[in-house]
Amino acid sequence: MQGFGVKIGLAAGLLVAGFGATPAMAEKVKFEFWYGLSGDLGERVQDACKKFNDSQANFEIVCTSQNGYPETVQNAIAAYRAKKHPAVVQVFDGGTLDLMLSGAFVPAKKLMEDNGYKIDWSNYFPGIANYYATAKGELNSFPFNSSTAMFYYNVDAFTKAGIQNAPETWEDVEAAARKLKAAGYACPFGFSFDSWATVEQFSAIHNQPIATKNNGYDGLDTELTLNKTKLVDQLTFFKKMTDEGLFVVKTKQLGMDVVPAFTSETCQMIQSSIADHGTIGKTIKQGAKWDVTMLPVWKGTARQNSMVGGASLWVLNNRPEAEYKGAAAFLNFIAQPDMVEWWSTVTGYIPVTKTGFEAMKAKGFYDQPAFKGREKAIASLTFTPTSANTRGIRLGGFPQIRKEISDAMEGIFFGKLTVQAGLDQAVERGNVILRRFEKTYAGKALN
């Protein structure tokens, strides 16, 4: 596919040279973009690259999937050390701080200013931008594929069990689970040990901290505090529900993760990313009625905005100057409203800019049956202005901390750990990771 674009470019070049009307065309500047998405979503990234290459004649972006978020970071690091790194790289939310402290990137704002693009930075949804911005609110990287956690439920099962409304509170979820169980459903609510939805998003919308120093935004000397927040009550509730058979653990190791559990109609309620909206629509039995809503809160809680997940695009430094012009052009290209709309349509990721979202809304995108409900993700992300607890999570070695949290959940739900002991274990091990990170980056301040 890329070869085709090159051929067109070459043909055009020859044509121009043949006529001799203009001086020979300068060779296209090639630059690389590494990304982590694979499968269907990876194909869509290739489409975006092709659209960019076809849209102009000066640059050629070469896009390569590294098949996975952590792999992309690892490979980018190896390439950077060997000075063969790509100009643009996609980094998942958990890797944000590693990049921020690396000193290996060109900040988004600087890149666009240097190359003469005027970007209205306030156009990005603050809940999205803050995750990737400096303390002053200046973006380091470009929000690209963004999502947030949502609550999916099977409307057919709800009707059969005599439940009218979408659950808004965890009390509703419990009541619904009891009715579903009574109606004969073996798995009313399925959940996995993924920290993102159950721990991080829960903490955000209930305005609970994950760690001190404003979730790490104010310094590397942050410590985990999730063993002292409402999360303890929440997991205690989960444990009680699990013991009663109302909530059921669904993991890959057991044989089925939450999304397949929902699409096979094994489980009637799950929490998962809005990015799965497309997948669910495609894989659930045709004609099955299901819907998506914001994550529930406990009754009487003032709901806060949820946090953004997904990944952003970083521009690495020490590349030839010409490549930055291309990178800036590409980043500008994918931020145009029509591209934002296209990307959001074909993937299920949410539009990251306000104008992109408004344009989609005005066109009636969210009224189409296939996309109905996706706007609720924006509602969830923008429910309130971000607070110190909902701006994002800025912890070193965060992927490893996430693993410690899910290990602790395994201990709680499968082993002999109490909820408190499990969370204490996660905090203790997580803090070791944080201290090591602090030592490794001693003297570096968060800007």
Add this chain to the structure above:
Amino acid sequence: MNKRAVFKSWWLPVLFALPQLLLILFFFYWPAISVFNWAFTLEPAFGGAGERLFVGLDNFRDVFADREYWRSVSLSLFFAFTATGLSMLIAFVLAICVDRQLKGSGLFRFFYIWPYAIAAPAVGLAFRFIFAPESGLIAVVNTWSPDLWNPAKYGSHAMILIIICFAWKWIGYNFIFMTAGLQSIPRSLLEASSMDGSGPVRRALDIQIPLLAPTLFFLLVLNLTESFVGPDTFGIVDLTTEGGPNKATDVMVYRIVSEAFRGLNYSGAAAQSLVLIALIMVFTFIQFRFVERRVHYK
């Protein structure tokens, strides 16, 4: 055995060995030196603007002070010995059967090697589906009694799962070596002992095992090393249990790779690698010093 072929010049043998030497240099010594370097510093992921933070033995102190690390060491030892024992035992029984020319042994000799040709991650993936407690082929046992088999829930089951995967893959390899070894045992010895009235077990214990000892020793060293530090162990753990539940199968290789690449903690992982290399050296030394004494090559 007195005739020896000797090269007249020194450069010709070196030239022949060069490709192999270069491979070892680039893929073993060079990385090993980098690891050595990192183990005594705190290495930021992207490399830190020239200034390396030398920390002496701090990384090692951290490693040794970590309870989880010692748990991982004992898990690795347990895994290595059990997996090696199981795979060698089964391979030996199969090899003896084939050697006795039982019905269909030609066919079995052909098929038993196949599992070794499959990459460990593929084995892990296949076994994950087969042994998935809720949806795998094995799920039927859980209908007899709930949680009879649940590697996602019980650490012991998860350990059994990775041992089975490893043994399954390595049986074929061990089998080939053992079959070849058994075939070189003079038939007359076995026939003579049969005529004296010995059964297959007696013959195995008194004739075949002693004569097979060099092969068995070689396989023992290889299997132990491979199960202790080999890429197969990592591939299998990564695809089946991911070190869980709650670190019950967090063997040393898996721990090092996930700390280095998932946690981007290069220095801590480097320190652990050095400890692992040291352990392997001790391991192999013990084997050659004490086990090999009982092996007679002629």
